[in-house]
Amino acid sequence: MNRSTEPDFDQRIADWLEDDPNLAPRQALETVLAAYPSIPQRHTLRVPRRFSTMTLPFRIATAAVIGVLVAGGALLLLRTVPGSIGGPAPSPSPATSPTTVAPSWTPAASLGTGRVDFAAATLADGRILIAGGSNEAGGLASAEIYDPAAGTWTATGAMIQTRALHSLTRLSDGKVLAVGGGGDTSQAEMYDPATGIWTPTGRLTNGRFQSMTALLPDGRVLVAGGTEGATPMAAEIYDPATGAWRLTGVMTEWRASSSTTGLADGTVLVAGGFGQSPGGSTSAEIYDPRTGAWTATESMANARSDGQTSTLLGDGRVLVTGGGSATPELYDPAKRTWTATAAVETSAGETATALPDGRVLIAGGLGADGTNAVTSATIFDPTANLWSGTLPMSDARLSGEAALLADGRVLVFGGSTTGGGGTYRASSELYEPGRP
Numbered sequence: 001m002n003r004s005t006e007p008d009f010d011q012r013i014a015d016w017l018e019d020d021p022n023l024a025p026r027q028a029l030e031t032v033l034a035a036y037p038s039i040p041q042r043h044t045l046r047v048p049r050r051f052s053t054m055t056l057p058f059r060i061a062t063a064a065v066i067g068v069l070v071a072g073g074a075l076l077l078l079r080t081v082p083g084s085i086g087g088p089a090p091s092p093s094p095a096t097s098p099t100t101v102a103p104s105w106t107p108a109a110s111l112g113t114g115r116v117d118f119a120a121a122t123l124a125d126g127r128i129l130i131a132g133g134s135n136e137a138g139g140l141a142s143a144e145i146y147d148p149a150a151g152t153w154t155a156t157g158a159m160i161q162t163r164a165l166h167s168l169t170r171l172s173d174g175k176v177l178a179v180g181g182g183g184d185t186s187q188a189e190m191y192d193p194a195t196g197i198w199t200p201t202g203r204l205t206n207g208r209f210q211s212m213t214a215l216l217p218d219g220r221v222l223v224a225g226g227t228e229g230a231t232p233m234a235a236e237i238y239d240p241a242t243g244a245w246r247l248t249g250v251m252t253e254w255r256a257s258s259s260t261t262g263l264a265d266g267t268v269l270v271a272g273g274f275g276q277s278p279g280g281s282t283s284a285e286i287y288d289p290r291t292g293a294w295t296a297t298e299s300m301a302n303a304r305s306d307g308q309t310s311t312l313l314g315d316g317r318v319l320v321t322g323g324g325s326a327t328p329e330l331y332d333p334a335k336r337t338w339t340a341t342a343a344v345e346t347s348a349g350e351t352a353t354a355l356p357d358g359r360v361l362i363a364g365g366l367g368a369d370g371t372n373a374v375t376s377a378t379i380f381d382p383t384a385n386l387w388s389g390t391l392p393m394s395d396a397r398l399s400g401e402a403a404l405l406a407d408g409r410v411l412v413f414g415g416s417t418t419g420g421g422g423t424y425r426a427s428s429e430l431y432e433p434g435r436p
Contacts, residue, residue, distance in 0.1 A: 103390050103434035105377075107427070108411060109152050112144055114424035116416040120401040121168040121176050123193050128403045128411065129156070129176055131191070132163035135424040139164055139182075143191070143198075146413070146428070148405045153428075157196040160189050165257075167213040169221050171240050177201070177221055179238075180211045185228045188238065188245075202243045205236055212260035214268045216289045222248070222268055224287070225275075227256045235287065235294070249292040252285045259310035261318045263333050266290070269297075271331070272304030272323050280305025280324050284331070284338075297336045300329050307348035307366070307399060313382045314358045321362060322348045328380070342387050345376050349419075351402035353410045355433050358382060361390075363412050363431070364397040366419060373398035373417050377431070395427050408433060 111130070118133025118140070131143035139162030144153045159178060166181030168191075176191040178198070185207030189198045208226030216222055216237075223245075224235035237248045251270070258273030258281075271284035280303035286295050304323025311319045318331040319341075326347040330339045350365025360380040367374040373396035379388050393412065400415025413428035 099435075101432060101435050104432045105391055105393055106430050106432070107394065108413075108430045109146075109428060111153050111413060111426040111428065112155055113140065113142055114426035115140055115414050116399050116421070116424055117164045118401065118414060119163075119166050119168040119178070120403060121170045122403055123170065123176070124174040125193070126406045127193075129168065129191065129193070130401065130414070131159055131168060131178060132166055132181065133414070134164045136421070138162075146403075146411065148407070148411075157191070157198055159191075159198050160200060161187070165210045167211070167223075169213050169215055171215070171221070172219040173240065175240075177238065177240075179204070179213055179221075179223055180208045180226060185209050185226075202238065202245050204245050205247055206232065206234065208232070210256040212258050212270060212273075214260045214262050214287075216262070216268075217266045218289070220289070222260075222287060222289070224251060224260070224270060225255045225258055225273065232256070237289075248289075249287065249294050251294050252296045253281070253283060255281055255283075257306045257308075259304070259308045259320055259323070261310040261312055263312070263318070264316045265333070267333075269310070269318055269331060269333070271300060271310065271320055272308055274305040279303050297331075298338055300338045301340050302327050302329065307350075309350060309352035309362075311352045311354050311360050313354070313360070315382065317382065319352070319360055319380060319382070321352055322346065322350050322365060324348055326368075330382075341380070341385065344378050344387055346374060349373070349398040349415075351400060351412055353402045353404050355379075355404070355410070356408045357433070359433075361402075361410055361431060361433070363393060363402060363410075364400055364415060366398055371419055372396065373415065373422075393429050393431075395425060395429065397425050397427075400425060405430075 115133035115135050118130055120128060120130045123129055126148055128146040133140050141159040141162045143156050143158055145156050146153050161182045161184060163181035167179050169177045171177060174193060178189045186204045188201050190201040191198050207228040209228045211226030212224050214222045219240060221238040226232055233251045233254045235248050236245050238245050253276055255273035255275040258270050261269045263269055268287040272281050274280050282299040282303045284297050286297050302325035304325055306323060308323030309321050313319060316333055319328060321328040324347055326343045328341045346365030348366045351363045353361045355361055363377040364373060375392040375396045377390050377392055379390050396417055397415030400413055402410055402412045404410055410431040411428060415425045417423040
């Protein structure tokens, strides 16, 4: 409202003071806001001219009344109509729902060469190195690198010799150690990601094929078992600082193609494998790098001879699958006992990958017919101790490899279609675990 004369302004103040006291604050604020633009001003931040002509007692009384009413009116309006004066209350902002992602498999770039019985290692920068293996052409020395950022496989330097059923271990300095397999089973070699070149690095005391390897907490590498050499029960340790190998303790029994897992306390669990028992071994043992001693622990319920996996869980237990048995088992280091879980579809040659949320993805492997690879994939939840199916892969694959990427997806690649070879896979697939 605009005032026309000063007496009219004075009369309005008197009128709304006599009206309903509950409406007085709003009327006061509306009157002052409407009148303010037409009140003569001497300068910005100066009081109105009419106010300066009042007597001192009247100035004080008027200022006090208007101040109280204006403040009260503002508070009333703010309490009654949040967000605006005299306008409707704003609608609350809708809550942002988290994005739901369903589990899925998507095709990825193919390897340059289809292969089986090769080895893989994740480099320090998140890329995946694969080397060796075999296909219809025989043994392979070639190596490739998968770049998750580009989504491509690229050839890198070839190994010094062909290798199959060997191991790759990334060391503390980022280089990768290759051990076992090949024509000269005692010659180890080292890959340098900075140059893409492989170089010899010391000779094992005993040549080894299908041996087991584990990175120790101090950066050294344990190599045990295998099918070559005069004393295959003797284990060895590689020291990256000197490039030398030395013997360390003797296993409780001879074995090859076992599973090897570094435990939370720095010891190493070795289980199953073929050796003295024709159908595979149920036994397990522990290596202590502080003493160099091997100690037998409780045996598994199921014999495992080849193509098994072992996965360290977040709670310190170890999940072992495959090796000729469709019944996975859990090893508890605190109790040194094994517990069987529900049976799964595959019995050997599957991949096992620990997901960021603590679950384990089992993909591919040998089917129930004992001959053909399968496309199936299964998830193990260690908290609930339950298995559940997930979407199958596009390609059946046996004795391939898998790697967890930095974004939580899993890359599965390589392998073959049957236990006798069949088709050698060059294909790769990416698994998205999904999130609620």
